[in-house]
Amino acid sequence: MTELIEQFKALEPTFTELLAISCAPGLSLGVIYHGKIIHTAHFGRQNSLDPRPPNDDTMYYVASLTKVLTSSAVAQLVEEGILDWDVPIRKYLPVFSQRTDEIGQKTTLRDLLSHRAGLPNADWLLSQQYGTSLMPRSEIVRQTTFFDAVRPFREKFLYSQWNYGLVTEVIEAVTGMTVGSYIKEKILDPLSMRRTTLRKPDNENVAVGHAVRNNGTPCEIGFPDRNDGVGLAGAFACKSSVKDLLLLYQGLLRAKQDQAKTKLNRTHGLPFMHTNTIFSPHIGIGPSAEKLTYCLGLYRTEFPVPLSVISTNNLLLGPSSLLVTGKSLPGLEIYHHRGNMPGYLSSVCLVPSTQSGVVVLTNALPFMDPTHLVGQLILSVLLGEELPTNCVELAEMARTAGLSAYAELTAAVSNRKTGKPPRFPLRAYEGCYWNAAEIFCLTITADGGAGLVMNVQDNPQQIYHLEPHDGDTFCWPPDREKELCQQGRWLNLQAATHEIVFGTEEDEQSIISHLMWHHDKSAKPERFQKRTTGSQGER
Helix, strand or coil, X not given: CHHHHHHHHHCHXXXXXXXXXXXXXXXXXXXXXXXXXXXXXXXXXXXXXXCCCCCCCCEEEEECCHHHHHHHHHHHHHHXXXXXXXXXXXXXXXXXXXXCCHHHHHCEHHHHHCCCCCCCCCHHHCECCCCCECCCHHHHHHHHCCCCCCCCCCCCCCCCHHHHHHHHHHHHHHHCCCHHHHHHHHHHCCCCCCCCECCCCCCCCECCXXXXXXXXXXXXXXXXXXXXXXXXXXXXXXXXXXXXHHHHHHHHHHHHHHHHHHCCCECCCCCCECHHHHCCCCEECHHHCCCXXXXXXXXXXXXXXXXXXXXXXXXXXXXXXXXXXXCCCCCCEEEEEEEEECCEEEEEXXXXXXXXXXXXXXXXXXXXXXXXXHHHHHHHHHCCCCCXXXXXXXXXXXXXXXXXXXXXXXXXXHHCCCCCCCCCCHHHHCEEEECCCCCCEEEEEECCCCXXXXXXXXXXXXXXXXXXXXXXXXXXXXXXXXXXXXXXXXXXXXXXXXXXXXXXXXXXXXXCCEEEECCCCCCCCEEEEEECCCCCCCC
């Protein structure tokens, strides 16, 4: 044990260097080994403007690490006979039965928790700028009845927050409690996780979210609106500390080990039930579908498949450049997940066979993902593997790639621009444009000059300035620093997202009738129908 801790401490200069390359202000990590919490460490600052370092109780937004809490809450309700893994959710959410296709009639909690229902990403209907929630809470279920299926039902994996949004609605429908209140009462309190909440935290000992300017200096972007009661809380609303997360995963690993041995669905003294179901692979992912799978709130990787496929480093570098841990341990199962949102990244890797794991948290959307590389180094120590020697090199490559990716995006958008002017006077494009569900509104106005202004959901913070681009296509030019630092947005490197394409009907070519926006690369461009009068709430 002492030798392991010494190895972790010997790596601290590397951890510090990786954090510096990323330009994130702070980082916290914790380690479980053979069922015991053996080590925590902290680097940098809670806030770039405050020298105080994070500590064991510093709260970070951990985003999608929420998902295993949500699947564990469902497992409790299944054990009580209130829910069933395999009953169509329309039994619990009658509005969902408005879908008459296979998704609407057959989708179960198991399908949603494993991301195999075929629903799209559609993240931009949830939030765009400043971490503000855009989808009315009362309309979440109805909106999902309008989504086109973008993957074959139960045949393909597609990660979508809407899946866990629907699970959130189910839990709240059958318990009469918010999902955050239910998880607190049934899971967090029994584990003495006092620094974890799905509600809006107080400002005491909370790591502030940051982005990173092009010159490498961090800038505070504050706290996203991801809280209990806003909607989709079971997908990404958790805030927690490294100490609390170690308690969570320590208990989860112990319950898995016990229930695998006893073949029972519960473990005395622990709030985790049906762990054999939660940890079972439910859908394969990509070309390594047998070795990379999604369970219920956790990914499962069988070595030597890389663990990096869900890191932002993978987005920047591609799979061929990533670390491959476990070359000497073929067949070893690792369960893992990421937590990504503007201002924060987090990572967990669990090794059930040795009751071990590592948690890494940072308070920025930085140039590259330090939680991924730090976690891989710690995991290599835990597994007794030779340490990768190219982590710093990969970090530098990812940092360079992150900046060049926006330069390439800017060039791609610019190359699509032509000298073709708009067909109509700018005022002809004005109006309120609604999605098919008539829930989501884009209001277009002329800006008094040569362009247009797009306002999203009547929210004064959600503004895009559109320039003429190609006839009836307008765009807003990519600007990394403006998007990430000033507007608090997530990475989006798709050129088409920056383009708004206005259109007319075949039988009426003289009037703009709709616009098309390809905001979701998992789906086709979405049509928004024009209404010349009325605004949000007046449809």
